[in-house]
Each structure stands twice: as C-alpha cells, then as structure tokens.
Amino acid sequence: MLSSSTSTITFIFRYSLLQIPNFVSFPSSSSLHSHSEPPSLRHVDEAVDSFTRMLSMRRPPSIIQFNKILGSLAKTNHFPTAISLFQQLQARGIAPDLFTLSIVINCCCGVGRMTLAFSVLAKIFRMDYQPDTVTLNTLVKGLFLCGSVEKAVRFHDRVLSHGFHFNQVTYGTLINGLCKTGRTSAAIQVLRKIPRYGIAPNVFMYSAIIDSLCKDTLVSQAFHLYSEMLAKGISPNVITYSSLIFGLCLEGQYKEAIDLLSDMVLRNVTPNAKFVFNTMAQSRVSLNVRSYNIMINGFCKSKMVDETLNLFEEMHSKDLVPNTETYNTLIDGLSKSKRISCDFRASC
Numbered sequence: 365m366l367s368s369s370t371s372t373i374t375f376i377f378r379y380s381l382l383q384i385p386n387f388v389s390f391p392s393s394s395s396l397h398s399h400s401e402p403p404s405l406r407h408v409d410e411a412v413d414s415f416t417r418m419l420s421m422r423r424p425p426s427i428i429q430f431n432k433i434l435g436s437l438a439k440t441n442h443f444p445t446a447i448s449l450f451q452q453l454q455a456r457g458i459a460p461d462l463f464t465l466s467i468v469i470n471c472c473c474g475v476g477r478m479t480l481a482f483s484v485l486a487k488i489f490r491m492d493y494q495p496d497t498v499t500l501n502t503l504v505k506g507l508f509l510c511g512s513v514e515k516a517v518r519f520h521d522r523v524l525s526h527g528f529h530f531n532q533v534t535y536g537t538l539i540n541g542l543c544k545t546g547r548t549s550a551a552i553q554v555l556r557k558i559p560r561y562g563i564a565p566n567v568f569m570y571s572a573i574i575d576s577l578c579k580d581t582l583v584s585q586a587f588h589l590y591s592e593m594l595a596k597g598i599s600p601n602v603i604t605y606s607s608l609i610f611g612l613c614l615e616g617q618y619k620e621a622i623d624l625l626s627d628m629v630l631r632n633v634t635p636n637a638k639f640v641f642n643t644m645a646q647s648r649v650s651l652n653v654r655s656y657n658i659m660i661n662g663f664c665k666s667k668m669v670d671e672t673l674n675l676f677e678e679m680h681s682k683d684l685v686p687n688t689e690t691y692n693t694l695i696d697g698l699s700k701s702k703r704i705s706c707d708f709r710a711s712c
Contacts, residue, residue, distance in 0.1 A: 408442055415449050419456050427461050434467045443474035462493040469499055473506030481506060494528075501534045508541035516541060517550075524561075532563055539569045543576035551576065567593070571603040578611030586611055599631070606636055610643050618644070622655055629662040653679070657689050664697025672697055 415433045418424055430453060437446040450468045453460065460468075465488050472481035481503060488495050500523060507516035520530065520538060535558050542551035551573050555565055570593045577586035586608060593600060605628040612621040621644065628635055640659070644651060656679050663672040676694060679686055686694075 408437070408440075408445060411437060412445065412449065416452075419452060419458075424456070424458060427458065427464060430458070431461070431463050431467065434464065438467050438471050438474075441474065443471040446471045447475070447477070447480075459491075460487075462488065462491075462495075465491075465493070466496065466499045469495075470502050473502050473509075476506070476510050478503075478506055478510055478512070497529065497531050497534070500528060500530060501537065504530075504534055505537045505541075508537065508544075511545075513541060513545050513547065529561070530563070532566060535563055536566070536568045536572075540572040543572045546576075548573060548576040548580065548582075565596075565598070567598050567601050567604065570598060571601060571607065574604055575607035578607045578614070581611070581614055583608075583611040583615055583617075600628075600633065602628075602633055602636055605633060606639050606643075609640055613643050613646075622658070625655070626658045629658050629665070632665060633662075634666040634668070635659060635662045651682075651684075653684050653687055653690065656684065657687075657693065660690060660697075661693050664693055664700075667697070667701050669698065669701045 411433050415430065418429060424430075430449075434446050434449060437443075437449070447468060450460070450464070450471075453464075465484050469481050469484050472478065472484065485495060485499075485503065488499075504516050504520060507513075507519060516538070520534070523530070535554060539551045539554050542548070542554065555569055555573060558565060570589055574586045574589050577583070577589070590600065590604065590608060593604070605624060609621045609624055612618070612624065625635060625640060644655075656675055660672055660675050663669075663675065672694065676686070676690070679690070
C-alpha cells in the first residue's frame with residue numbers, strides 16, 4: 365500500500381520543481397505510446413473548434429467528450445494543441461478526470477515538458493487518483509528521452525518505495541536507456557533485480573545489454589548473457605544475433621561469426637543482410653560461397669524473394685561460383701513463392 369497522501373504529494377512536487385530542460389521537439393515521441401499518422405490540419409482545426417464550442421456552452425458536456433478530442437490529438441502527435449486545450453479546460457473550471465490527466469502527461473512527455481508533466485502527476489494525487497502503470501512508464505521514458513538518466517532512475521526508485529509497481533515495458537525502457545548512455549553495468553544490475561519484483565526478463569532487455577557489451581568489445585560477457593538467455597528458454601532475435609556477429613567481427617573471430625549466422629538461419633531468424641554484410645566487409649571478412657548460401661537460405665525461408673535474387677546476383681559480380689546447395693535452396697525458395705518461372709531464368 366501507499367504511504368500517507370501528504371508524503372506522496374510532497375515527493376511528486378519535488379520532481380515537478382526539478383529543472384528539466386523543456387525541449388521543443390522530442391526524439392522518438394511516437395514510441396511513448398503508439399500513434400497513427402497525423403491527420404490533416406483541417407481535421408485538427410475541426411477538433412479545436414469542437415472543443416471550443418463545448419467550452420462555451422452554458423452547460424458543457426461531460427469530461428468524456430473533452431477526453432475524446434484530447435485523446436485523438438494525443439494519438440496523432442498534436443501534443444502542444446492538446447496541452448493548450450487542457451489549459452483552456454482548466455481556466456473554464458471544468459474538472460478533469462484521471463483519463464484527462466493521463467493524456468496530458470503523455471503530451472507533456474511528448475514535447476519534453478517534464479516539469480509540467482510532474483505537476484500534472486501531482487494534481488492526480490491531489491484529486492485522490494492513482495496513476496496507472498502506463499502513465500508511470502511514460503514519465504520514465506520521458507526523462508530518458510530528455511537525457512535525465514539519473515532522474516529517471518531516482519524516480520523509479522522513489523515510486524517503488526511508495527508502493528507502486530512497474531511492468532516489463534518500464535524495465536525494458538530503463539535497461540535500454542542505461543545502455544544507450546553507456547551505463548551497461550547499471551543495466552545488468554537492473555536485469556538481476558527485476559525477478560524480485562515479479563518481472564521476467566525478456567529478449568529486448570537481454571538484446572539491449574548484449575548490444576552495448578559488444579560495442580564495448582566485451583564480447584565474452586555478451587556471450588555469457590546469450591547463453592543465459594538460451595538456458596532460460598528466451599529465443600534470440602535479429603538484434604541479438606546482429607550484435608553478437610558485430611562483436612565477433614570486432615575481435616577478428618570471423619569463422620565464429622559465420623557459424624553464428626548459420627545458427628541464426630537455422631533458428632528461423634531472418635538476418636539483416638545489409639548490416640551483416642557491411643559489418644563483415646568493414647572487418648575485411650572474405651565472404652565465401654558458404655556465407656552467401658546461409659544468407660540465401662535465410663531469405664528463402666522468409667519468402668524474401670527479391671533479397672534472395674540480389675544476393676545471388678552479387679555472388680556472380682564477385683566471381684563466386686554457386687554450388688549445388690545454392691541452386692537447390694534458390695529453386696526451393698522460388699518455387700514456394702511461385703516465382704521460379706521468370707525470376708530464376710532471369711538470374712541465371
């Protein structure tokens with residue numbers, strides 16, 4: 365349970381008074397909550413007109429109607445407009461509900477206005493509401509995207525101490541943010557702690573740390589986590605494999621990199637061909653027929669016919685002679701995609 369409401373509000377106000385930079389723009393704001401493509405300006409103008417008309421009514425409609433417009437603007441990334449309308453709502457003396465305030469927090473984080481976001485959070489507590497996990501996640505991500513790593517970690521710790529709980533999304537954000545700012549050791553500590561909160565580590569958390577370790581040329585530690593993942597039944601994804609291949613190439617372990625690429629395909633994980641080949645080319649790895657066969661096999665399994673044919677043509681341009689395995693894989697993949705009649709003849 366929570367501590368007294370007074371101490372909770374006090375702790376929230378401390379964060380609302382923090383000097384956090386208010387950025388005009390916000391990188392990757394669409395990743396806070398999922399957003400669709402922005403509507404036309406006419407659509408936004410209509411939303412603002414509707415909102416203003418409702419405000420001017422002698423008996424305004426319920427807050428639900430205002431929330432619909434604010435939510436629509438938030439989902440389409442029109443954060444400043446939504447914040448402005450909310451301020452008009454407040455000036456009119458219409459009481460928001462928890463959903464209204466959650467929308468506004470998301471918008472504030474969307475434009476980097478973290479001081480305002482935390483003042484809205486304080487209002488949630490003053491109105492005897494409790495923020496949900498999604499709202500708390502948004503605040504953590506907002507702090508990270510503003511570059512306030514220490515504040516994000518402290519906020520997480522204080523929220524936990526007041527009886528709130530986070531979910532996998534929060535910890536994925538926390539771990540990724542720590543890794544992106546060079547605090548890989550701290551990210552590993554978070555990974556070790558979260559089971560005690562009832563949170564199971566997932567592939568995204570492991571991959572973020574593995575990627576960071578490989579970039580720091582700590583490849584053996586990265587493979588230790590990779591082995592741990594497999595032991596826990598967590599399947600690696602394309603980011604996991606690409607990071608490890610990159611790390612192996614950095615250390616000159618080219619054979620091991622090709623073997624891992626083969627394992628990747630066997631596990632039905634589609635390689636990022638451009639990344640893998642660029643990494644190996646920059647490391648001066650001599651790509652042979654086996655390397656191309658592995659990639660062709662991966663693309664065929666994923667029915668990526670155009671990518672398959674591009675690799676096949678690239679082999680020819682490098683004077684590499686396809687072998688029986690190359691042709692069998694290519695024929696099988698093209699036939700399953702029903703493109704063998706024209707594409708294969710064109711490539712030969």
